[in-house]
Amino acid sequence: MSQDLKKMYRTVMDDHFPEELSIRFGHQELVYRKRTWKFPDDKTGELIEKGLRYGENPGQEAALYELISGNLTLGDCRFIEPKRGLVSAITEEDMVQAGKHPGKINLTDLDNGLNIVKYLMDRPCAVILKHNNPCGVAHGQTLAEAYARANRADRIAAFGGCLVLNRPLDKTTAELVAQNYLEVLAAPDFEEGSLEIVKKRANLRIIQVRRMDRLEEYRHLRFVDFKSLMDGGLIVQQSQLCAVKGPQDLKLAEAVHEGKTYRIQRMPTEKEIQDLLFGWYVEQGVTSNSVLYVKDLCTVAIGTGEQDRVGVAELAVYKAYRNYGDALCFEKYGLSYKELERAVETGQRPRKDREEIDAAVREVKAGLPGSTMVSDAFFPFRDGVDVGLRQGVTAVVQPGGSLRDWEVIEACNEAGATMVFTGQRAFKH
Structure with a gap:
């Protein structure tokens, strides 16, 4: 059984999806072309043409389609047009090293990495993803520093992840990347000598994303988001556009309860504003319910996919302590x-080795003091924000809109923390 499963993981499946796909919205039609790549067969060396390795699991056929025709307008929304392909437009030339041949998860991780990086293009940035969620995200003075910080944020989850860089890979960064096991490495370009270093990882999928210099343009473009139901039905929605363009869109928290106005008493510092924005932009790529902690333009911990907000806030604290100790x-x-x-x-x-690590983590509360707390939706009760405040969080960003915003504001004021509202929820399912 174990050997059979290993063989399945290494098998690039044939798929029976059509070469072309069209979707009609009334009289408007979108046309998609299946993306395939030509690579030498692992065993025979013969050139073969294949699409995705498989879907989410071995045994699931899958296909990748690129939009090639159709300019969809519904109401006052004009959706993204053809010839803007990123992941769906990857060619053999862009697939610098195919590694084990890409599957669905490899490319959806890359896509979500680009979805986060599009907000963070002003300085070197690294995003490491796993199962379509970021593990660590960081800015740095250099690309190498950004990668080192993102990897350190959660070394455990980063193992076997997808790394997206927003600057050309240089030799210094390549040396750091080569020390770890990753499934995918994507960058806009590769400086001389860097590819030879990372190619030593034979199974690593190395992908060039040529349009990354124009990635910020995608902040303002909507796409059609499909959700397939188990009965064969579809739910169709517009993709979300992030309403926060800069500091001017972060509103100091304020609420009225029983005729009394509650306001945050302390304005955020310039450093806190930078972390508030950074955290909110990372949040755009995190599965709900989620709470993040960020500090100095780097994620401290990412809690995601829980059903209750206080629980995900506690989960993120646990991960912060675990990751810092590791x-x-x-x-x-x-x-x-x-x-x-x-x-x-x-x-x-000796037992003292572990006790020293544990004591060091407790002493600094896993680096949480002075961090920013990010929530993709409002806090229904103050218990969620209290989780972060007890750890020394000094700034909070959330949409606002709860009936109990007033008590969350009181909690922040009691702790001397600041809080801003975005006025927009960031659910992602």
């Missing part, structure tokens, strides 16, 4: 925290 452990002993834990349990290392 990073310290790796830097000090060259081991993951779990490896150290087992070594202590089996008597291979």
Whole structure:
């Protein structure tokens, strides 16, 4: 059974989806072309043409389609037009190294990475994703610093992830990337000598995204978002446009309750504003319900996919402590925290080694003091924001709109924290 599964993972499936797909909206028609690539067969070396490796799991046929014709306008919304392909337009030339041949998840991770990076193009940025959610996102003075910070934010989840860079890969960054196991590496270009370094990872899929210099344009473009139902039905919606363009769109939290006006007493500092914006832009690519903590233009922890807001706030705190301890452990002993834990349990290392790491994490509260808390929807009760405030959060960004906004404002004022409203929810399902 184990060998059969391994073989399935390595099999590039044939698919039976048509070469062309068309969708009609009344009298308007969108036309899509299936994307395939020609690569040498692993065993025979013969040139073969294939589409996606498989879908979300081995045994699921899948296909990638690029919009090639049709200019859809519904109401006052003109949707994205052909010839703007990013992931759907990847060619053999862009597939610098095919690795194990891309599957659905590899490309949806890349797509969501670009969805986040489009807001963060003003300075070097690295986004590492796993299962269509970011694990770590960071800016840096250099690309290497951005990658190192994003990787350190959650080394555990980054293993086998998809890395999206918004600057050409340089040799310094390549050396860092080559030390870790990734499934996908995407960048706008590759400086001389960098490819030779990362190509040593034979299974790594290396992809050039040529339109990345124009990525900011996509902030203002809508696409048609399809959700397929198990009965064969469809739900169709416009994609969301982020209403926050800059600091001017962050409104100091204010609410009225029983005739009394509640206001945040402290304005955010310039540093907090930068983190508030950074966190809100990262939030655009995180599955709901979610709460993030960010600090110094880097994610501290990302809580995602929970059903209750206080629970996801607590989950993100847990991940912050876990990730910080793991990073310290790796830097000090060259081991993951779990490896150290087992070594202590089996008597291979002294118990004090783990206790020192734990004490160091507790001393700084996993780096959470001074961080910004980001919530994709309002806090229905103050218990959610209290989770972050107890850890030393000093700034909060959320949509606002709860009947209990007043008590969340009071909680922030009691803690000396600031809070801003975006006036727009950021659910992503």
